[in-house]
Amino acid sequence: MFDIDVLLPDFLSILDAVPVTLAMALTIFIFSTLVGGLFALIEYRKIPVLRELVVAYKIAFKGIPMVVMIFLAYYGLPPALHFIASLFGVSYNAHSLPNWTIVIVALTACVAAFQAEVIKGALNSFDTGQSDAAHSLGYKNSQLFRRVMFPQVIIAAIPDLANSFMVIMKALSLAFAIEVVDIFAQAQLTAALNYYYLEAFLVAVVFYMVIAYVVTKIADKLEARLRIRT
Amino acid sequence: MELSSMIPELLSALPLTLAIMFVALVAGFVLAIMATVLRVRRIPVLSQLADLYVSYARSVPVVLQLFVAFYGLPVVVGLFGMKDFITPTLASMVGLSLYHGGYLSEVIRPAYLAVERGQHDAADSLGYTFRQKITRIAGPQALHIGLPGYGNAVIYMIHNVALVMYIGAADVMATAHLIMERSYNQYQFGTYLVLGVIYSMLCLISWLIIRFFELRFARYHSKTAPAKIKLTASI
Numbered sequence: 001m002f003d004i005d006v007l008l009p010d011f012l013s014i015l016d017a018v019p020v021t022l023a024m025a026l027t028i029f030i031f032s033t034l035v036g037g038l039f040a041l042i043e044y045r046k047i048p049v050l051r052e053l054v055v056a057y058k059i060a061f062k063g064i065p066m067v068v069m070i071f072l073a074y075y076g077l078p079p080a081l082h083f084i085a086s087l088f089g090v091s092y093n094a095h096s097l098p099n100w101t102i103v104i105v106a107l108t109a110c111v112a113a114f115q116a117e118v119i120k121g122a123l124n125s126f127d128t129g130q131s132d133a134a135h136s137l138g139y140k141n142s143q144l145f146r147r148v149m150f151p152q153v154i155i156a157a158i159p160d161l162a163n164s165f166m167v168i169m170k171a172l173s174l175a176f177a178i179e180v181v182d183i184f185a186q187a188q189l190t191a192a193l194n195y196y197y198l199e200a201f202l203v204a205v206v207f208y209m210v211i212a213y214v215v216t217k218i219a220d221k222l223e224a225r226l227r228i229r230t
Numbered sequence: 231m232e233l234s235s236m237i238p239e240l241l242s243a244l245p246l247t248l249a250i251m252f253v254a255l256v257a258g259f260v261l262a263i264m265a266t267v268l269r270v271r272r273i274p275v276l277s278q279l280a281d282l283y284v285s286y287a288r289s290v291p292v293v294l295q296l297f298v299a300f301y302g303l304p305v306v307v308g309l310f311g312m313k314d315f316i317t318p319t320l321a322s323m324v325g326l327s328l329y330h331g332g333y334l335s336e337v338i339r340p341a342y343l344a345v346e347r348g349q350h351d352a353a354d355s356l357g358y359t360f361r362q363k364i365t366r367i368a369g370p371q372a373l374h375i376g377l378p379g380y381g382n383a384v385i386y387m388i389h390n391v392a393l394v395m396y397i398g399a400a401d402v403m404a405t406a407h408l409i410m411e412r413s414y415n416q417y418q419f420g421t422y423l424v425l426g427v428i429y430s431m432l433c434l435i436s437w438l439i440i441r442f443f444e445l446r447f448a449r450y451h452s453k454t455a456p457a458k459i460k461l462t463a464s465i
Contacts, residue, residue, distance in 0.1 A: 063430035065389040067403070068422055075419040166289060173291035174393075184294050198301040205290050205298060212289030 006196045010187075010203045017186035018207065024104065024182065025168045031108040032168070033161070036115025043116070044123045054116065061113040066106075067174050073106035074099070074178045103175040111168055118164060122157035123149075155226045162219030166212050183207050236409055236421070240428060243405040250319065250399065251391050254326035255384065261331025266338045271360075280335075287332020292325075292390045299325030300397040322394035329390065334383050341376030342368060374450040381440035388432045392425075402428060 039054045061069070078095045085092040126149055134144040176185035187204035191197040268280035287295070300321040304314045345368045353363040395403040406421050 060430075062385070063433040064426040065392040065429050067392050068426050068429060071422045072419065072426065075422065079419075170289075170291040173293050176293075177396075184291055187294075188297075198298070198305060201294060201298050201301060204294055205286065208290045208294065209285060212285065 032111035035112035039116035040119035257327035258330025262334035265335040318398035337379035
């Protein structure tokens, strides 16, 4: 019923998918942090119309499950791109878009809503006395952001950002629905070859737990090293 | 695509989805309380096991947890010498309960620890037992601190119920796939859009319910405790 012998081959087979998964997760992480940061800045600066749009965006993307979002992107993105391309008179066959780009776009859009929240929290933790001090020293807004605010805010956000990275890793497991192979999908494919389902899935569980452990440890180390002691 | 025929058909699968969700919410809550008590009281081996369980529930994707439950439960049942009676619905209930319990434990524990140290000390010095301390002093305050986190957990539960289709439970998503296949996959985008609206509505309703309780428990608000605990996403 439970075969120990298949664990090693399964392990090696699933290991193949780890670099791809990490690379996709990192890409999504970078893009979603940039977009989320933009959203957070809009809310922090209270820019009139854009702010309401950001709130609406966040509500929409938090209410709809990510599976549904991935499917919506899968069926909606190519026609939309096709339409935009035809508006500019470019002939482009958007249906040849590889699936992994669709996953990256869909998950970036979803995770950006969470990242906006994380970065907004970090921005709100920033002590406004420091910005007053910087202004009184004659710093420009851009200088204030680059030299005073950013270094502190990014450190305050490290634990949450590490958590977001794990959320992305886990969300990539939904990509198997549109045939993008990550750790989970690889486990499924491996199991489909030798019919030892439970074994393959348990190996995948170990992979995810180890990755989560390593990510948390790295984040802790990074935070401890970078935090300015006051 | 006729919305008037599609929506009733989708909603006809809603009771099963809600039943799975309800069982998982209740069982998950019990599991979360047990795991939290074990982790807070630091009992040698049991606490480490509870830690391991919580990190399993939090770091493994929910789809994978569902598959582990689906393929693992028959093995567990077999160990007890029983006949395999695990259906996809039962497996998804168990899988989601385990997931929800672990996630919720990480909401309840910070809420419990956020209750000011002095309150714990005062209760201890007055000779309250652990149970009395929980029910009369730490509990109500932790409830107030933890409610937003609980609301978050319920919303992710709604999101994750959409995944039980993959182990073969006939929920709303599975019904949507049936509908799409019947119309030769012409209206996938529209169908998923309707699904999105249905799930958003569920989230909205549960959010309103939690919000109602949040306002009711506002009287337990403590000025010294941190007003908010972190809300984290979970898939």
